[in-house]
Amino acid sequence: MQDKILISTKKREELVDITKDVEEKVKKSGVKEGICNIFVRHSSAAIIINENYDPNLSDDFIGFLRKRIPQGIWKHDVIDSNGDAHIKSSMIGSSLCVPITNNDINLGRWQRIVFCEFDGPRANREILLTIISD
Amino acid sequence: MQDKILISTKKREELVDITKDVEEKVKKSGVKEGICNIFVRHSSAAIIINENYDPNLSDDFIGFLRKRIPQGIWKHDVIDSNGDAHIKSSMIGSSLCVPITNNDINLGRWQRIVFCEFDGPRANREILLTIISD
Amino acid sequence: MQDKILISTKKREELVDITKDVEEKVKKSGVKEGICNIFVRHSSAAIIINENYDPNLSDDFIGFLRKRIPQGIWKHDVIDSNGDAHIKSSMIGSSLCVPITNNDINLGRWQRIVFCEFDGPRANREILLTIISD
Numbered sequence: 313m314q315d316k317i318l319i320s321t322k323k324r325e326e327l328v329d330i331t332k333d334v335e336e337k338v339k340k341s342g343v344k345e346g347i348c349n350i351f352v353r354h355s356s357a358a359i360i361i362n363e364n365y366d367p368n369l370s371d372d373f374i375g376f377l378r379k380r381i382p383q384g385i386w387k388h389d390v391i392d393s394n395g396d397a398h399i400k401s402s403m404i405g406s407s408l409c410v411p412i413t414n415n416d417i418n419l420g421r422w423q424r425i426v427f428c429e430f431d432g433p434r435a436n437r438e439i440l441l442t443i444i445s446d
Numbered sequence: 447m448q449d450k451i452l453i454s455t456k457k458r459e460e461l462v463d464i465t466k467d468v469e470e471k472v473k474k475s476g477v478k479e480g481i482c483n484i485f486v487r488h489s490s491a492a493i494i495i496n497e498n499y500d501p502n503l504s505d506d507f508i509g510f511l512r513k514r515i516p517q518g519i520w521k522h523d524v525i526d527s528n529g530d531a532h533i534k535s536s537m538i539g540s541s542l543c544v545p546i547t548n549n550d551i552n553l554g555r556w557q558r559i560v561f562c563e564f565d566g567p568r569a570n571r572e573i574l575l576t577i578i579s580d
Numbered sequence: 581m582q583d584k585i586l587i588s589t590k591k592r593e594e595l596v597d598i599t600k601d602v603e604e605k606v607k608k609s610g611v612k613e614g615i616c617n618i619f620v621r622h623s624s625a626a627i628i629i630n631e632n633y634d635p636n637l638s639d640d641f642i643g644f645l646r647k648r649i650p651q652g653i654w655k656h657d658v659i660d661s662n663g664d665a666h667i668k669s670s671m672i673g674s675s676l677c678v679p680i681t682n683n684d685i686n687l688g689r690w691q692r693i694v695f696c697e698f699d700g701p702r703a704n705r706e707i708l709l710t711i712i713s714d
Contacts, residue, residue, distance in 0.1 A: 480710065481617050481710050481712065495673075496666055496669060497623040497666055502654070502659070503656050503663070505655055506656050507667055510649065539673060544675065545582065545617060545619050554623065554706070556622075556623045557621065580581055580710055580713075
């Protein structure tokens with residue numbers, strides 16, 4: 313079964329917690345056990361699984377990326393000023409699988425599924441879910 | 447089919463080769479061909495596939511991460527001194543799929559499946575396997 | 581269903597677009613909806629999904645990696661001068677899943693599947709595809 317999550321972002325760099333949306337789609341699918349592939353259909357965004365309780369973690373992560381992969385120094389920026397966003401997306405990745413157990417996503421206590429915007433704000437970011445039974 | 451690998455770690459940063467454990471679980475599953483999803487249920491650890499023959503490779507990798515993502519400089523450290531571990535986990539990733547062929551994992555000659563501890567020592571680290579037939 | 585893509589590389593560091601090869605194998609499989617796991621069977625190479633229209637993006641990505649993970653400074657280099665390639669492979673990853681919809685890979689408009697060589701030139705690089713129906 314496939315389904316979509318659509319989100320809009322408000323800043324150039326922003327982390328958006330989509331755990332509840334993925335949870336809802338997995339429950340709707342009826343799949344008891346298996347995996348859910350989470351695929352970001354953009355080359356200037358990414359997907360991570362991490363803690364999202366302390367908002368400082370987002371600041372730390374975005375700050376780390378800004379320092380290590382700064383904006384405005386890339387050859388690609390002649391065409392489009394998002395060379396940094398493409399590198400961030402390649403390094404972090406835009407496809408992830410999470411396990412499904414008892415018709416729910418089976419994350420660790422502190423884990424959340426987090427969409428990473430690196431070239432926002434964008435009105436239409438699309439995340440494609442593919443839910444597979446084992 | 448789902449199964450678990452439980453490990454304990456002895457150092458703050460440590461690489462633990464779990465290839466044999468994954469191999470064993472895949473054989474037990476009876477699945478002839480497909481994929482095995484390896485999911486680390488923690489936000490301060492990660493999973494990689496790489497060479498693990500030369501012990502210097504572990505030192506190189508941990509040393510690289512320590513230098514580029516140092517401990518003790520993050521906003522999150524006010525709550526818990528593991529801001530670096532969360533960033534390492536997000537950058538490397540905590541979910542991986544490996545192919546299964548002839549009821550065995552199908553890695554390249556030098557590839558090993560390696561759990562990465564970034565906030566140890568920990569008595570109970572849990573890795574969830576989901577084995578899917580194609 | 582499993583299938584292979586074989587490629588040869590000409591430089592030490594090189595990005596090779598394999599989107600068309602993956603597309604072809606997915607069509608051949610007959611699988612209507614599901615995922616395709618793309619697994620690089622080497623520990624000094626990796627796989628990404630990113631834009632590949634502007635050739636400057638490749639230069640930016642390879643240049644970034646050369647600067648941040650330079651060659652020739654690793655303990656492993658005593659045995660084999662590719663310590664940097666192993667670290668790049670671990671950081672980026674060698675396994676990815678892409679969604680399949682209507683018997684075709686379902687990428688975003690600008691996304692391409694790109695093999696990353698970090699220790700070439702190599703005559704025989706092998707990428708294993710596992711195609712799974714949902």
